[in-house]
Amino acid sequence: MSRPRAAIVVTGSELVRGERTDRNGPFYAREALSLGLVPERILIVGDDPVDLEAALRAARESPVCLVSGGLGPTHDDRTVELVARVAGAALRVDERLEREIEAVSRSVAERLGRPYADFAAGVAKQATIPEGAEVIGIAGTAPGLVVRGGGCVFVVLPGPPGELRRLWPAALASEALGAVLARTVPPSRHVLRFYGASESAVARALAEAGGDGHGVEATICARDFEIHVDLVVEPGAEERGDSLAEALRGPLARHLFTEDERTIAEIVLDLCRPQGLRLGTAESCTGGLVAARLTDVAGASDVFAGGVVAYANDVKAAELGVPEELLAAHGAVSAEVAAAMAGGVRRRFGVDVGIAVTGVAGPGGGTPEKPVGLVHYHVSAPGLEKGREFSLPSDRETIRSRATVASLHLARRVLTRSRHEVV
Amino acid sequence: MSRPRAAIVVTGSELVRGERTDRNGPFYAREALSLGLVPERILIVGDDPVDLEAALRAARESPVCLVSGGLGPTHDDRTVELVARVAGAALRVDERLEREIEAVSRSVAERLGRPYADFAAGVAKQATIPEGAEVIGIAGTAPGLVVRGGGCVFVVLPGPPGELRRLWPAALASEALGAVLARTVPPSRHVLRFYGASESAVARALAEAGGDGHGVEATICARDFEIHVDLVVEPGAEERGDSLAEALRGPLARHLFTEDERTIAEIVLDLCRPQGLRLGTAESCTGGLVAARLTDVAGASDVFAGGVVAYANDVKAAELGVPEELLAAHGAVSAEVAAAMAGGVRRRFGVDVGIAVTGVAGPGGGTPEKPVGLVHYHVSAPGLEKGREFSLPSDRETIRSRATVASLHLARRVLTRSRHEVV
Numbered sequence: 001m002s003r004p005r006a007a008i009v010v011t012g013s014e015l016v017r018g019e020r021t022d023r024n025g026p027f028y029a030r031e032a033l034s035l036g037l038v039p040e041r042i043l044i045v046g047d048d049p050v051d052l053e054a055a056l057r058a059a060r061e062s063p064v065c066l067v068s069g070g071l072g073p074t075h076d077d078r079t080v081e082l083v084a085r086v087a088g089a090a091l092r093v094d095e096r097l098e099r100e101i102e103a104v105s106r107s108v109a110e111r112l113g114r115p116y117a118d119f120a121a122g123v124a125k126q127a128t129i130p131e132g133a134e135v136i137g138i139a140g141t142a143p144g145l146v147v148r149g150g151g152c153v154f155v156v157l158p159g160p161p162g163e164l165r166r167l168w169p170a171a172l173a174s175e176a177l178g179a180v181l182a183r184t185v186p187p188s189r190h191v192l193r194f195y196g197a198s199e200s201a202v203a204r205a206l207a208e209a210g211g212d213g214h215g216v217e218a219t220i221c222a223r224d225f226e227i228h229v230d231l232v233v234e235p236g237a238e239e240r241g242d243s244l245a246e247a248l249r250g251p252l253a254r255h256l257f258t259e260d261e262r263t264i265a266e267i268v269l270d271l272c273r274p275q276g277l278r279l280g281t282a283e284s285c286t287g288g289l290v291a292a293r294l295t296d297v298a299g300a301s302d303v304f305a306g307g308v309v310a311y312a313n314d315v316k317a318a319e320l321g322v323p324e325e326l327l328a329a330h331g332a333v334s335a336e337v338a339a340a341m342a343g344g345v346r347r348r349f350g351v352d353v354g355i356a357v358t359g360v361a362g363p364g365g366g367t368p369e370k371p372v373g374l375v376h377y378h379v380s381a382p383g384l385e386k387g388r389e390f391s392l393p394s395d396r397e398t399i400r401s402r403a404t405v406a407s408l409h410l411a412r413r414v415l416t417r418s419r420h421e422v423v
Numbered sequence: 424m425s426r427p428r429a430a431i432v433v434t435g436s437e438l439v440r441g442e443r444t445d446r447n448g449p450f451y452a453r454e455a456l457s458l459g460l461v462p463e464r465i466l467i468v469g470d471d472p473v474d475l476e477a478a479l480r481a482a483r484e485s486p487v488c489l490v491s492g493g494l495g496p497t498h499d500d501r502t503v504e505l506v507a508r509v510a511g512a513a514l515r516v517d518e519r520l521e522r523e524i525e526a527v528s529r530s531v532a533e534r535l536g537r538p539y540a541d542f543a544a545g546v547a548k549q550a551t552i553p554e555g556a557e558v559i560g561i562a563g564t565a566p567g568l569v570v571r572g573g574g575c576v577f578v579v580l581p582g583p584p585g586e587l588r589r590l591w592p593a594a595l596a597s598e599a600l601g602a603v604l605a606r607t608v609p610p611s612r613h614v615l616r617f618y619g620a621s622e623s624a625v626a627r628a629l630a631e632a633g634g635d636g637h638g639v640e641a642t643i644c645a646r647d648f649e650i651h652v653d654l655v656v657e658p659g660a661e662e663r664g665d666s667l668a669e670a671l672r673g674p675l676a677r678h679l680f681t682e683d684e685r686t687i688a689e690i691v692l693d694l695c696r697p698q699g700l701r702l703g704t705a706e707s708c709t710g711g712l713v714a715a716r717l718t719d720v721a722g723a724s725d726v727f728a729g730g731v732v733a734y735a736n737d738v739k740a741a742e743l744g745v746p747e748e749l750l751a752a753h754g755a756v757s758a759e760v761a762a763a764m765a766g767g768v769r770r771r772f773g774v775d776v777g778i779a780v781t782g783v784a785g786p787g788g789g790t791p792e793k794p795v796g797l798v799h800y801h802v803s804a805p806g807l808e809k810g811r812e813f814s815l816p817s818d819r820e821t822i823r824s825r826a827t828v829a830s831l832h833l834a835r836r837v838l839t840r841s842r843h844e845v846v
Contacts, residue, residue, distance in 0.1 A: 016465060017456050017462055017642065018456070019642055019651070019653065020646060021446070021449050022444075023444070025467065026442075026444050029440050030442070039440055039441065041439060041466060041468045041469075041474060042438075042466075043466050045463070046463070055464070058481075112623075278735075286718075287715050288711030288713070288715035288730065289715045290711070291711030291734075292710050292711035294710070295709075295823075298787065298819055301735065301788075304734050305735040306733045306742070307732040308731055309714040311714075311724055311728055314773075315729035319729070348741075348742070349741075350737070394585075395585075
């Protein structure tokens with residue numbers, strides 16, 4: 001059984017001009033994939049009606065078309081009108097929807113102290129929908145719709161990503177999309193996350209195991225300095241999926257750090273939690289990014305106590321107790337200072353685990369001995385210390401991100417070992 | 424004169440599946456716009472050759488087609504072959520290019536300790552390019568190409584965003600693209616950035632001034648809790664562009680914070696620098712994000728000394744000198760504690776300006792009095808103190824971002840006033 005294809009059409013002038021990065025296309029694609037559909041393309045167009053209509057016409061060739069944006073009250077917002085045309089459906093005012101939008105608009109008018117008359121045309125416009133469309137909810141004054149026509153089910157949701165995600169479950173529950181999904185079997189997935197292996201080493205291991213195909217689709221994706229492998233396994237190909245996963249685990253075992261979707265920050269926190277370890281950070285070139293990653297995780301506070309961003313040398317000395325003579329002898333970017341920072345945050349904050357980073361993020365500040373991209377990082381834990389360095393001639397953002405990820409992975413390794421060997 | 428249109432085609436399986444967000448499409452679009460081209464659509468497809476060929480055929484209708492990805496050494500990487508087919512050009516091995524790719528591959532083989540024979544097929548594949556194509560450079564082993572055919576100039580660059588951006592200037596310097604650009608006149612731009620105004624207030628001010636059109640295209644875009652307005656002005660419409668910009672400045676003057684593309688972090692640093700002010704941060708719920716934004720700016724170190732991430736209450740007391748009784752009386756999320764944190768980092772770090780944030784980022788930890796989304800922030804500067812709060816029932820990421828941006832904008836306001844009134 002071949003899986004039904006899904007086309008994705010995203011509309012928004014600021015998106016097609018590159019002023020904002022689209023988040024709805026990737027969301028729709030991931031959702032489609034997990035439902036057993038094949039996302040075949042993501043097309044981003046502006047508000048030109050000719051471009052948008054052409055996009056919808058091409059999308060109609062697929063059994064499912066997921067549309068975002070262009071649902072506002074003004075004449076520029078033409079998505080509903082054009083979906084109706086492409087689906088071959090007449091437009092009509094839905095009176096119940098009109099009353100609902102009117103109520104929202106009246107309260108907005110009141111809040112803004114403007115006459116409702118200013119809003120009336122917009123209300124009529126937004127309540128005008130294709131004959132037979134299912135109204136699955138409303139975001140502000142914009143209705144989400146599911147429209148069947150021309151052999152295609154169009155799901156039409158508003159552009160703001162939060163609204164689109166909120167209405168998506170209702171689209172899944174709609175009759176028209178439900179009928180398509182009844183014919184699909186969601187694939188299963190293997191998730192493997194590697195750190196420290198190259199993308200080509202992972203690709204080679206996959207190729208040596210026979211490669212993908214035959215019901216297993218593999219993506220190997222370098223993301224955030226990790227290698228993320230996803231195996232999407234068609235129903236019936238589970239055995240082959242398992243054996244491919246096993247073939248990747250074998251030669252790359254020491255780089256495999258998780259088989260779920262937790263971030264490295266979540267993993268570090270999860271390693272500390274059962275041991276009751278408290279964690280602190282001491283950052284120079286990463287300037288708070290390590291702490292920000294950790295606190296990005298809800299519930300971080302039972303493990304993460306806090307940290308120091310010691311950007312200036314006097315702060316390293318005063319706040320982390322890094323000896324002036326150490327700074328003078330080795331320079332702020334050195335293995336010695338990284339170790340002193342990690343130890344310093346443990347002592348000063350009374351925490352069990354200290355993560356420290358110091359480096360040259362550039363573009364200025366490099367020297368022949370300590371070039372831009374040189375980073376020292378260190379993790380100090382009960383019974384185990386580990387320091388590492390890398391040198392990555394790159395831009396400031398890349399160097400800082402790499403340093404953030406590398407220090408968290410070092411913490412993972414230290415915590416994994418100390419748990420087994422020391423605690 | 425109507426501006427030539429540009430179609431953008433991005434290929435990558437992980438992109439069409441939503442596993443990674445495309446950055447090349449938005450880059451190409453912004454560049455096209457600034458050159459006087461009209462980006463008409465961004466199409467993201469996987470590595471299915473039928474989908475990719477269809478995308479390239481549709482794109483051929485435009486005078487310029489900007490392509491990214493699918494240039495690797497394996498059989499899945501079909502972009503060059505399909506561009507050749509669509510452009511009506513025969514494929515041939517470019518011997519000079521082959522020697523260049525071979526040299527790179529030999530050194531990679533040596534580094535990996537593998538026989539060069541493993542790479543030979545890939546080298547021949549990557550050196551096979553359309554007749555008449557301009558080779559504009561090489562990224563790893565992948566050549567960047569400019570290909571003319573079927574009335575369209577195809578710019579074909581590798582998928583890794585850093586490589587694409589590095590080769591882009593060479594594409595601009597190519598003969599074929601240069602010939603198209605010789606016929607365009609880049610538009611001029613007005614940039615206006617507002618903070619604290621609603622998107623609809625900005626839209627209303629624009630509408631009341633006559634709206635866009637007649638050679639001026641306006642985008643109003645809420646981004647990072649700011650409202651970014653871009654007026655793209657066709658040659659000849661400068662006067663109208665100026666008057667629209669003026670019409671926005673008037674009613675929204677107190678919200679306008681810049682007319683250039685500097686981030687709020689850059690602006691805060693730029694306000695400190697001429698006065699020789701040093702800056703420090705004291706963060707609870709933002710967990711390092713304010714410091715990370717500031718240190719994201721190259722050269723931040725002459726202003727930013729460092730900060731404390733005081734996530735736990737004992738850290739607020741010990742590292743920032745927030746009195747225990749203040750914490751007990753008002754709670755960690757309070758105007759009083761925010762003020763004490765800002766003052767604390769000034770004293771402890773010996774800096775002139777302290778920025779402090781404390782709040783409930785959620786999803787847990789809210790109470791009826793202090794719900795999730797309540798944030799207090801405070802800026803302490805020589806001769807001026809200011810504290811603010813907001814309550815935004817939302818998700819953790821949104822609350823933390825909003826708190827970060829709000830505290831930086833408060834610092835901007837305090838620094839602007841203290842410069843005029845106090846210093």
